[in-house]
Amino acid sequence: MAPTQEDHARPFSFEEYTDMLLCYGKANKNSREASRIYAEMYPDRRLPSPRTIVATYKRSRDKGSLKSFH
DSSP: OOOOHHHHHSOOOHHHHHHHHHHHHHTTTOHHHHHHHHHHHOTTSOOOOHHHHHHHHHHHHHHSOSGGGO
16 A cells, blocks of 8 residues: 555654664664565555664664654
């Protein structure tokens, strides 16, 4: 299913952010590879950009929580 304009406006869920971090770790902190892994594992979800994955990692590391994402 192709993302709509509304999809780009809404934030990712906590589950999606967590899965991004898991993919980033699996990809040895390679954001492009993490994005590819994410797309493969979750084909029915919106695909986060490599930039979004890195930002997610940095925010979780700096803030110590995923709660600060919303």
